[in-house]
Structure formats: C-alpha cells, structure tokens
Amino acid sequence: MVRRFLSAVIALLGLGLLGCTTPTQFSDEVAQTCEGPVQAGRTTRSVVIDGAEREYLLSVPEVGHTEPLPLLLAFHGRGGSAAGMASISRLAELPALVVFAQAQFSQGMPSWQGAPYAPEVDDVAYAVDIVRQVREEFCVDDRQVNAIGFSNGGGLTSLLACQRSDIFTAVATVSGAYYQQAFDGCDRAMPMPVIAFHGTNDQVINFDGGQRNGENYVSATQWVTGWVERNDCHNVSQTDLGGVAHTSWSDCYDDADVELYVIADGGHVWPGGQQSGAQAPADQQVDATTIIWGFLSAHREP
Template sequence: MKRSFGAVVAVAILTLGLTACGSSTGSEGGSGASSSSGASSSSSGSGCGANRLEPGSSTTVHLTSAGRDRSYLVSVPKDYSADTPTPVVMAFHGRGRTSDQMEKLTGFSDKPAIAVYPQGLTGSKGAAWQGASYASDADDVKFTGEVLDKVESDLCVDTDRVYAAGMSNGGGFASLLACRMSDRFAAFASVSGAYYGGTRAGCNTAGAVPIMEFHGTGDPTMKYEGGNGKGGEYISVPEYIDQWVARDQCSHEAEVDEPVDGVEHRVFADGCRNGSEVQQYRIDGGGHSWPGAPEGMGTGRDTPSLPATDLIWEFFQNHRLSEHQ
C-alpha cells in the first residue's frame, strides 16, 4: 500500500488544470431545512437539473439556523454541469478566521468539486466551531446539516462523495462531524487540529470513518503532545490517532513511508471495518499551518513541499459513503 508521492503530485497537477474558481461574489437569501438522517439511496441530490448558482464563481449564501443568520461561501467549478452529480468538500476555518480566508488557505476551489466554506459564529475568542469551550452556544453540527441540505437543493451533488476538512479549531470540528455525521460524509481530514474534549461527543456510535490527519511536532498553538489551550484541555496527536484506529478496528501496525524529508506518513488500513482507514502525516518541527499553503498563513515552520490540499483530495477520491455503511 506504499504510495508514490510523485504520482500524487502528478495527479494534483492534472486536476488543477481542469478547473479554476472565478472571483465574482454575490449573496443569496434562504432558510435551511432540518438535517436529514441516513445516507441517500441515490448518488445525486435534489438539485440536479437546476442551475441556481453560477459555474466558475464564489458566492456567499445566507440561511437561518435556530433563528440566527448564518452564512457560507460556495465555489462552483467552472465546468460544472447541472446534470452531472458533483462531489462536495466542506472546509472549516480555524478560530478567529473567516470562510474567505479558508478558501485562500486551502485552494479547494481549484479542485473539480463544489467547495463549501461555512462561517463560524463569534464566541468568547472570535469566530469558532462547536467542540471548544470558546465557541458560541450554536449547534454547529445541525447548521452543517442545513448547509449540506441547501447545497444539495441548489446544485447537482453526488451525495456519495461529500467530504469535510478543517484547520485547527475547524480540524477539531471536522473530527466532531466524523463522530456525529458519518452517515452523510464519506471521509474527513484535519490539519493542525484542536482535539478538545467536546470534539469527541458521539464517537462511540460513529460509523466506519476514513480520516486523514496532518500535524507538526513543533506546533506552538496545538502542541503535538497535547496540553491545555484556549478552549480547554486537548489530547495528544498520537492518542487521537490511536482512538480512531481503535474505532475503525484497524490493525495497529502501520505502513510507513517518508514522502518528503522530515515527514513520516503512516497508513493504518489492514483490518479496518467497511473499507475505512486512518492516515497521518507527522511533520518533524512543523508549525501551526496548512502544509503547502501560501506563505505567511500559519505560525511556526511551514512545509511548502508537502501539498496537504492535493493529498487530502486524493484521499477523498478513494472513498465513497456507500462503501462504509
């Protein structure tokens, strides 16, 4: 199962050449429906055949969730067709950040997918997501389901290929979604994640969950060995990985390779239930950043030679929701 890093980059270059995101911005009103439960029996959402958002554009959409005005940024691929079910990547920003910043940080809008960047509500320490003590009292899991419902009604979504990723507090929230919404997302990724106690609610009953994690051993914000942060106590990255390996019932023996100098890539896939897997990139001395992101968008040492977005996208493409039910 050892992977070729050069092949990953080659695939990434090809996919980057297929689509591009426009820069137009607009707004659209609307209220979200309640989140549905269970995976759809069809691979396409209700929005197929409609054309409610312009291909090649990024648009801010508003909806009402629990009486509050909420929003998300949605980027539609330039070659999007209303008759072709398209995958979705939802990307959650870190504490104090915005959906616009998350789009620039990750570049998921350059992939052949509908990229969705939800905006967190302001808590005690800036915009944040459920699972950390500094977050607002909003039910962000419910909000996420409402956003997904709205995206599926506005666009032609492949409901078998819906994915979630996040950075820092957003990475912790993506992990919470892995516990609470494994019936709607096919795979998850967390980068420099904040694994506070609240991010593990519901994990004991989660389905089989493919998950990928990136973390620097020199992260000054969310320490690799765990600690006590602005949102409370958080577990170490090795403990976090061990928990997901156990939940997915994988063998604790990992296949290990070194895609770039100073990066250990571990893959737990043997014996995992329902085709799930756990992957980790341990970045020696790496800081609190999204590897491969534009310079200056993190703290501590960057890892420009490790393209996290490309690796996450390739990981996502290997998983379908129907395979893990």
C-alpha cells in the same frame, strides 16, 4: 456502504442521542440529474439556524456538470474566516463544490463548536443544513460529502465524523484542536475514513497535546489512534518522505482507512498552503490539499 446504512438506521432512531438537535435525512439517491451548466465562481449564501441567519461561501468549479460533483465543507481555525480558509487551503481549485463555512463570534473571535471557548450555537446543525441546501440547488454526489477542518475547525470536523456519518463519507484535519468537546458522540461513532496532518513544532496546538484555554486537548496521534480502533484496522505501514513521516492503517472495517502525516518542525500552518497572518510560513514538504483530495476521492462510497 455498510457504514452509511447503519448510520442511517441510527439517525432514524433519533440522532438527538448523539447531540444533534436537528436530525436531517437525505435521499439515498446519488444518480442525480444535472440540468445543464452552472455558473462557476464564488458566492455568499446563508442558512437559518435557530432563527439566526448564518453565511457561508460556496465555490463552484469550472468543470462540466454532466455528473454529480463531490461536496467539501471546509472549516477555518479560531479567529479565522471563510475567505481566509479559501486562501490558505486552495481547496477551491479542486473539481468539487466547496463550502467555506463561517464560525460565530465567541470571546471576540470566530470559533467552532467542539472547544471550551465555542459560542453556544449548533454548528453541527449548521453544517448539516448547508449540505441540505447545496443538495437542493446543485448536482451533488452523495457518495462523496466530506468535512475538512483546520485547528479549531478540526475539532468541529471530529464532531461531524462522530455524529453525522450518515452524511459525511470521509474527513480530514490539519493541526486539529481535539478538546474533550470534540469527542461528543464518538463513543457511539461508526467507522469513518480519516486523514490528519500535524507539525511537530506547532506552537498553537502542540503535536503531543497539552493545555489551552484552561482545558486539555489530546495529541494528533491519540486522536488518530481512536479512529484506528473504531475502524478496526489491522495493518499499518510507515513511510519516510524526507522530513515527513507518513503512517497508514489499512484492512479496516468497511474500507475506513486512516492516515497521519507528521511534518518534522512543522508549525501551525496548512502544509503546502499560503502563509496566513503572523503564522510561520507554510510547510512545503507536502501539499496537504493534493493529498487530502486523493484520500477523499479514494474513499468515495461505492
């Protein structure tokens, strides 16, 4: 709660300092009134950013709507799609409003801000405007608005965590691509609950970091360690889950815990998800979707 308050103060002072060109403030009210049932299913919707229409998919769960629902924004990897992200992640099965965002093309492939190959568009503003639009039309619980990213989408998720902690309450990444551009604003970021997954045999975004597209990217461990330091965590525990090493940092400022799941011999896939394209079969040692949902729900704002 302290984190959200301080983030809101920073936003009022001008989030342009953090690289966001469209500061958008939302009401602190969370006890929203739900006016009857909303039709479940998936629809294509759009927002206008800098004069350009941009689409996204919105999945509405088949649950009662007497209480506000969590809102999850999911970002696919480079070359992926909103529909593909929905397929591999199964996030639409969760009892939440789930947005599957769609990146713009750059160098022949859909790509997100936060990478050297990203198109010159403001994806942070796109994400913020999606939240605004969904809140206006649906019963959203502002205490649980989350960003989830795969690969290049993980880089954008890093940006959102650093720049828009006034909106997003916790984030998750899978096989995240953490280029230098994904750290814009992180030196001034507020604490944020973070959970990450990465395979040691990821041939696209190496677990130990490396170079791709002419630029370096950091390792999953280095990215997570940055959040451990920002969150001022004091306790660490490690668990061997049989082919999966789980490290958890707790006793953090404002309960902003950090977790990392390292999948031995895991590839560039969504653990427990569906196989996509020519990628290796999804690792089945853990179910990333179930674990992510548990973590995000546990870090819902009070």
